[in-house]
Amino acid sequence: MKITEVSAVYPKWKRLPVGVWQSHFWQIVVRVKADNGVVGYGYGGGGEPACLVVNQHFRELVVGNEIETADDIRVLWDRVYALSLPYGRKGLPVMALSGLDLALWDLLGKARGRPVYDLLGGLCKPKVRGYATGGKLEQYRDMGYTAVKFPPGKSASEADVRYTVDMARQARSIFGDDALIMTDPYMAWDFDTTKLMADALREFNLYWFEDVTTPDYLEEQAALREIIHPINLAGGEHEFTRFGFTQIARAGALDIWQPDVAWCGGITETLRILDIAREHNVPVVPHRGGEIWGLHIIAATDCEDLAETHPERWEDSADELWLDEPQAVDGYLTPLDRPGFGVVLNEAML
Structure with a gap:
């Protein structure tokens, strides 16, 4: 055609x-x-x-x-x-x-x-485990989630550290010992703040810290990986193409890669990024993976069985651009089996 x-x-x-x-x-x-x-x-x-x-x-x-x-x-x-x-x-x-x-x-x-996941080789995961991003912890638990990412304090101030510790304590108490708990300061921390937060949060067994600094500080992130272990250092949503992720790999900067399928180059380039990740034995959890673009590639490849969702989005249907987009049921998402990505564009928003 x-x-x-x-x-x-x-x-x-x-x-x-x-x-x-x-x-x-x-x-x-x-x-x-x-x-x-x-x-x-x-x-x-x-x-x-x-x-x-x-x-x-x-x-x-x-x-x-x-x-x-x-x-x-x-x-x-x-x-x-x-x-x-x-x-x-x-x-x-x-x-x-x-x-x-x-x-x-x-x-x-x-x-x-055929659905896009079929073009990628077929389903590896008939359903994908979702994680909820946000601060409404009890609501997410009641929705069936077993993984959550909460917003932390943004500085090394006593108040911000205390707030972050309180959020981690609440998350662990609400979700239990087996849940995945993560946090994302969205590039607001520096090297010393990340170390401080890691020490303050040790007892809560967090799975990852995400985007602690801007993506430019590869050497610092590589050093932080060793310091904050066993907390994983995750990032990559603001990195682009396989060439950018090759630099991350050479620096040993991250434990978990998070390319954004709608930013890093699409399906085509995400597949190439996955090739590099396999060579370096790095797990991949696409940023915004619960959206249809990421969900198809997670379901059809060896990406980790984990997809980010924002439950508050579903509370405001006025901003629903893609109709029939999958929503989490008991904490899991199922990619649509309709041709292409399977959704219908809401023309009223254009």
Whole structure:
């Protein structure tokens, strides 16, 4: 089938507080159409600027290409990436390319009448264990979750350390000894704060610390791995392509990799990142893995049996961009068996 149309749009998201980057650079929807009438949709990052990248550059590179196999998508990915290098090997251009790649996988699945996980080799995991991100611990337990990631204090102040210890104590008490407990300061800690928090939280047996610093500090993260052990150091949501994860591997910077499928380069590049992870014996838990894009790749590969969810999202149906997206049942998610990624786009939000 030949690609005849490529376009991207920035959905009408709910109003967010002034200064929040998601107000301007959040997720875009990429649409590709083939000459057989099949339409594929993908999800990328970068907001309106990423839409310009897709609509003014990627479109020229993609329209007219034949897509019949996954290899065709990989070849096209490499060409688009190479021709966008002058304006960025990471960040916004790769986020835009992620949306394009996912749309092509959705298109191929729909054209073949098969779910994306089938194109990846079939289900390894008929259902995937979810973990809840947020602070409503008792609610998550009552929903059936056995894994949770809570927000910690953001500094080394006595108040923030005390708050973080209290949250960890509550989580362990509510979920029990066998649950996975994680925390994510979202790059707010530094080297010393991470050490301090690790010491303060030892008794609660946390599974990982996520994104303790910005991804630039690879040597520091490698040193922290040894210091905070047996707590794992996780990260990678703000790293891009296999080339970025190769640098993480060489530095020995992380115990657990968390590529974001809708940011790091799509399905195509996540598969390549998984190849590198296998070579270095590093487990992979995709960021936002409970969303359909990550869920298909978790279910069909040797990614860890763990997918991030945000239960509060399901409380506000006004922001439901993808209709029929799987929700956790008793703490587990099941990928849809419909063609492509299996969801329907809510056109009212475009």
